[in-house]
Amino acid sequence: MKRETRNLLLIAVAAALVGGVAAFIVEGPGPLLRTEAGQRALNAVIQRDAPEGLAIAKRGEPMPRPQVWTLEGKRIDLPIAKGRPMLINVWATWCGPCIKEMPELAEFSHSQGARGVQVIGLALDDVDAVKAWLARLPSPYAHYRDDAGPRDAGVVLGNPAGVLPYTILIDADGVVRKQQVGPFASAADIADWSGTDAN
Numbered sequence: 001m002k003r004e005t006r007n008l009l010l011i012a013v014a015a016a017l018v019g020g021v022a023a024f025i026v027e028g029p030g031p032l033l034r035t036e037a038g039q040r041a042l043n044a045v046i047q048r049d050a051p052e053g054l055a056i057a058k059r060g061e062p063m064p065r066p067q068v069w070t071l072e073g074k075r076i077d078l079p080i081a082k083g084r085p086m087l088i089n090v091w092a093t094w095c096g097p098c099i100k101e102m103p104e105l106a107e108f109s110h111s112q113g114a115r116g117v118q119v120i121g122l123a124l125d126d127v128d129a130v131k132a133w134l135a136r137l138p139s140p141y142a143h144y145r146d147d148a149g150p151r152d153a154g155v156v157l158g159n160p161a162g163v164l165p166y167t168i169l170i171d172a173d174g175v176v177r178k179q180q181v182g183p184f185a186s187a188a189d190i191a192d193w194s195g196t197d198a199n
Contacts, residue, residue, distance in 0.1 A: 090153075095165060
């Protein structure tokens with residue numbers, strides 16, 4: 001009996017593992033990555049490959065100021081809103097999940113008004129592609145861009161793996177509070193994540 005019970009238990013454990021792997025493959029890691037613990041673990045993994053000697057954004061530390069391009073072609077330090085929290089969303093025109101979440105970011109930005117969280121878009125893309133996309137779908141928040149590469153502004157913001165979309169939340173004192181790999185499903189999700197109201 002003991003042997004049969006043990007074999008049955010091993011078969012049950014194996015079946016559970018196979019089911020878990022199958023669910024991960026079919027449905028993806030979504031629920032786990034939507035948790036704060038899942039995001040912290042994912043950020044730790046993607047930040048392991050940070051370029052040597054490059055200061056990158058880390059939770060609880062002041063945000064480094066990456067250089068970016070304006071859409072008019074001027075190289076500047078990424079503007080930081082003093083005394084106001086800021087959400088920076090890194091995206092690209094070729095990134096389907098980035099494009100899908102942009103209306104949610106726009107709705108969230110509208111809900112924040114002049115005193116709430118300031119939203120900024122940072123496209124790792126060609127300037128003509130970004131301008132063409134924003135002409136088709138105007139945005140209520142400012143956009144900047146950078147050329148994708150191993151030391152681009154997205155890397156400085158804490159995303160050396162270049163996974164898009166990527167979002168970072170900075171508090172009113174310029175300290176990194178949260179980093180999110182992957183898209184948001186709604187403006188309410190963004191508000192919940194940022195600890196604000198979406199009105």
